[in-house]
Amino acid sequence: MSGPHILVVDDEADIRGLLKEILSEEGYEVEVAADAAQARASRARQNPDLVLLDIWMPDVDGITLLREWSATAADGCPVVMMSGHGTVETAVEATRLGAFDFVEKPLSLAKLLRTVERALDAGRRQRQSGKLLGEPIAVPVGKSRAMQQLRAELQQIAANPSPVLLVGEPGSGREAVARFLHAQGPRAAAPFVELGGSSLREADAEVRLFGRGDGQARQPGLLEQAANGTLFIQELEDLPPGAQRLLAGVFESAGFTRLGETEPVGFRARLLVSAQPGVEQRAGGESLRRDLLAHLNVLIVRVPPLREYAEDVPELLRHQVDRLVDAEGLPFRRFSVAAQNRLRNYPWPDNVRELRHLVHRLLIHGGPEEIRLEEIERELAVQAPPQEPLVKQDLLALPLREAREQFERSYLQQQLLLCNGKVGQLAKRVGMERTHLYRKLRSLGVDFRNISED
Numbered sequence: 540m541s542g543p544h545i546l547v548v549d550d551e552a553d554i555r556g557l558l559k560e561i562l563s564e565e566g567y568e569v570e571v572a573a574d575a576a577q578a579r580a581s582r583a584r585q586n587p588d589l590v591l592l593d594i595w596m597p598d599v600d601g602i603t604l605l606r607e608w609s610a611t612a613a614d615g616c617p618v619v620m621m622s623g624h625g626t627v628e629t630a631v632e633a634t635r636l637g638a639f640d641f642v643e644k645p646l647s648l649a650k651l652l653r654t655v656e657r658a659l660d661a662g663r664r665q666r667q668s669g670k671l672l673g674e675p676i677a678v679p680v681g682k683s684r685a686m687q688q689l690r691a692e693l694q695q696i697a698a699n700p701s702p703v704l705l706v707g708e709p710g711s712g713r714e715a716v717a718r719f720l721h722a723q724g725p726r727a728a729a730p731f732v733e734l735g736g737s738s739l740r741e742a743d744a745e746v747r748l749f750g751r752g753d754g755q756a757r758q759p760g761l762l763e764q765a766a767n768g769t770l771f772i773q774e775l776e777d778l779p780p781g782a783q784r785l786l787a788g789v790f791e792s793a794g795f796t797r798l799g800e801t802e803p804v805g806f807r808a809r810l811l812v813s814a815q816p817g818v819e820q821r822a823g824g825e826s827l828r829r830d831l832l833a834h835l836n837v838l839i840v841r842v843p844p845l846r847e848y849a850e851d852v853p854e855l856l857r858h859q860v861d862r863l864v865d866a867e868g869l870p871f872r873r874f875s876v877a878a879q880n881r882l883r884n885y886p887w888p889d890n891v892r893e894l895r896h897l898v899h900r901l902l903i904h905g906g907p908e909e910i911r912l913e914e915i916e917r918e919l920a921v922q923a924p925p926q927e928p929l930v931k932q933d934l935l936a937l938p939l940r941e942a943r944e945q946f947e948r949s950y951l952q953q954q955l956l957l958c959n960g961k962v963g964q965l966a967k968r969v970g971m972e973r974t975h976l977y978r979k980l981r982s983l984g985v986d987f988r989n990i991s992e993d
Contacts, residue, residue, distance in 0.1 A: 542566040543588040543659050548578040548604070549621065550596045554644075558591065565652065575599035582608075587616055589658050594622040594633075602633060609637045617658040621646070649698075657727055679712075679719060680858050681851035685843045685984075689716075692840060697723035702810040702835045704775075706818060707842030710892030713813040714773065716842055721769040726809060729768030734761055736777030744782040745798055752797035762795055765808035775814040775835070776826040783828045790834040810835065845887040845894065846948065850986045852883040855891065859898040869902040877912040883986060884956050885919065886949055948983040955985065 545567050547558045555571040562569045570587070572578040575598055581587070590608075594601040605618055620633045623644035633641055639658045642651060679690050696703065697720050705713040714733075721731045739747060750760030761770060772778070778786070789795050794803040812835050819836070823829040845852070856874050863869045874882070887893055897918060901910055951969070958964035962980070966973040 542568055544568045544570070544585065545589045545591065545655070546570050546572065546578065546581055546587040547591045548572045548575075548596075548601070549591075549593040550574060551593075554593070558646075561648065561651075562655070565655075567655075575604050578604065588662055589655065590616060590618045591655075592618050592620055592638075594620055602636070605633060605636050605638060617662045619654055619658055653725060653727075660728055679716065680855055681848055682854065683848035683851045685848040686851060689840075689843070693720055694723060696720070696838055696840070698725055699838065700809050701837040702812065703838045703840055704818075704832075704836040705811060705813045705840050705842055706816055707813070708815060708844045708890055710890035711842045711844050712891045713842050714771070715891075716840065717769070717771045717811045717813070720811060721771075721809075724769075724809070726768050730765055731769050731771065732761055732765040732808075734770065734772045736772060736774040736782075739779055739782045741779045741781045744779060745785060748782065748785055749795045749804075750797045752800035757797070760795075760797070762789065762806055762808065763797075763804060767807050768809070769811060770808045771811045771813075773813050775812045775832075776818065776821070780828075783831050787828055787831045787834065790831075845890045846952070847984060849883050849887075849952075849984075852894070853879040855894055856882065856898060859895055860902065863899060863902050870905055872902055872906070872908055872910050874910045874915075875912065878910050878915045880960065881912055881915050881919075881956075884952055884960070886952055944983060947979070948985060951980060951983065951985055 542565075545562055547555055547562075547569060549555050549558070549571075550573055552573070555573065559569045559571055570581055570585075572581050574596055578590075578592075582590075592601045592605060601620060601622075605620070608616075608618070617639040618637070620638045620641045621644060622641075639661060640654050642654055679686055679693070681687075693716065703717075703720065705716055707713050718731065721727060746758070746760065748760050748762055750763050751758040785795075789806050792803070794805045796803050818827065819832065821827055822832045845855075853874070856879065860872065860874075864871050882894075882897075900918065901914070906914065951965070954968055955962075955965055958968055962976060963973065966976045969976070971979070
């Protein structure tokens with residue numbers, strides 16, 4: 540019996556030959572195509588179980604071909620995109636059109652084979668249920684240095700089984716980062732189980748975490764539900780003391796015992812935990828056990844607040860519009876340049892979550908296709924609480940240098956808004972020489988270019 544049928548579409552002969560050799564050795568039946576015409580002919584002859592599709596081809600690019608297949612194909616064949624010139628925009632566009640995943644050249648053999656296995660498994664489940672179950676990967680969006688560094692760090696640690704502590708402000712996207720780590724690692728096909736720290740109570744913490752074993756009425760707990768997958772705990776410090784004690788014991792013994800039983804069960808899931816900045820300084824106090832944190836902070840990922848990569852706001856706005864138009868059928872609207880500039884210099888106290896909610900409200904309310912500055916000002920005026928502090932983060936939890944930079948960044952962003960983005964006016968307003976002010980703005984990552992452009 541032959542293995543699954545894979546179609547490789549790439550204009551580079553060396554790549555086609557290499558992939559055919561590698562995949563054939565793994566037991567797959569492989570056909571290759573050098574361009575869109577050959578790919579169409581191949582699919583007309585036989586529906587493949589998986590397509591590996593290059594983006595950059597001379598006649599018809601891969602995104603165009605994917606769009607064509609998404610509109611006409613009814614077999615639900617998963618498509619994995621490949622590119623040596625990968626960008627966030629192409630990854631987002633590919634997943635929006637239904638691509639299962641996106642891999643970059645030069646190809647990592649281990650990642651490629653893992654992605655092929657996941658995609659084929661999703662295709663098999665689709666044929667059984669009539670619905671493609673593999674969710675498109677959520678690529679962290681943005682071209683800024685902060686987001687490039689974050690993506691690189693996540694790719695580097697995704698396959699590591701060690702616990703990860705995701706440190707960031709509320710609304711900064713820590714859950715999305717956790718899901719990205721899960722999707723990129725070897726546990727992607729296994730469960731992803733979430734637990735809100737504040738949802739646990741002392742009285743039921745043990746049964747919810749460990750489960751109950753009363754003969755035939757066995758009730759699996761969250762640790763068992765996660766199995767060989769991922770358990771994501773939101774807001775570590777919200778866990779009650781009893782739950783923290785139980786989890787510390789799980790790490791000490793590498794297992795747990797269901798309530799009502801005596802036989803221990805091994806804990807095999809990967810643990811991802813989110814916490815707010817300054818958590819390590821607060822450990823040992825009333826809110827967090829120091830021994831538990833010591834087990835969880837083997838790997839630490841800092842998820843930046845949106846104000847630190849505000850240059851990505853226009854791209855995030857477009858991404859959220861496209862997502863909501865596709866997912867909820869809301870009418871398409873676009874942000875004017877003036878509206879984008881206003882939001883790029885808004886401090887975003889609730890981070891990406893606030894941006895998502897803003898876009899959602901604007902699309903639900905509807906209106907002209909172009910979202911103008913006046914509409915944005917009305918939305919921000921309604922949402923702004925009275926006497927909103929300039930900096931919401933507790934600066935006392937930061938080292939002096941970081942606290943000073945945090946204040947200076949927020950101060951100059953707000954002053955820049957009052958000056959309509961004009962750096963000359965800003966220099967007079969804050970009492971700084973213009974050349975020195977330019978250097979300061981650049982060092983703090985404040986984007987002052989084209990602010991007043993309409």
